[in-house]
Amino acid sequence: MRGNRERSGAAGGTALAKQYVQLYLLAMARPSLREKIIESGVRTLHERGYAGAGVREITSDAGVPQGCFTNHFRSKEAFAATILDRYHERTQAIMDGTLRDNGRPAVERLRAYFDAITERLEAAGWRYGCLVGNMSLELPEQSEVLRAHLVEVCRALTDAFAEAIQAGQEAGEIRDDLDAGDVATFLLASWEGAMMRMKVDRSPHPIEQFKRVVFASVLAPGVKAGAPQ
Template identity: 45%
Template structure:
């Protein structure tokens, strides 16, 4: 009888370890130890740490897509409120982790995009896909005259995601929600200000 695959356990462990110690700080040994797997099982499933990290990133983005759908897909709320709901949902998850973890996509963007062209290209594709539902929600808010139409929805979506990533970096340094709340307050009183 064949042994059960440890692939999912290794990917789960990799996600936790890379959140904890980063792309460069995580070794194959760290991952297999955390997964309770022999080191050889890593190489049975993954040809390199870079390819493994790519799958970890895909797994994480699948989770993020679910959060985006949960917040932005709730059409019982006006579009402007859906944007705020996403940020509040993420703030709650970050608080649950004691403000020690941010976003793996942002972390990889800082750490891995300069050393891995493959991961940089993957991150670029992720940001493009991630932007689309935010741009659609912003366009809907503009069409309903909830917010100003001074800027293109794609540009506003990029601004929102990039600025939010910056707020999360500051949050990790401060170990508090202050940077996140400051961003939400300023963004929703300026760029995403409700029209009278």
């Protein structure tokens, strides 16, 4: 009888353990409240800007109580930094599949990156541009913390451009009479400007003009240094 009770207890314990595991997996599958707020923040800040995105609007869009915001973020400034990080993570994923794809020629990688971002812009109806660019216009005078955060994000983007450009220059795909870092800085600045104009025009024309000009000029084929002319 004792053995039966022990077996019964063990079976009950196993069933309870399985139930806990199922509940844990179910909880893990659901987005956390913090995750819901972040996803809402990416959308809201992108569409309305930092000043126009209130906590009430963000939590309402996320479908969570307003008090949840302060439970997870000590300030709107800290929240904006988190949003920048999330947006940059998504951009990094595109960079990994394009700019850092060493199996393709450098010019093809650069073109693939701009085309991938263009698809995202088109999906948004040419309305919202780049969150990093939008916040770069709005935030530097309001928050030194966020300004410094934007500097780091822009530096990461510039470095990725520079690596691809350097590879193209070494392969003779891209003219090498210009410094790769200078070209990368110019690319990011002019790309952000093209997206700003795109928002005004609600049209892809500024984006396509940017591509035509840069690939015919600073990213045009060149001769490797020291090669016969």
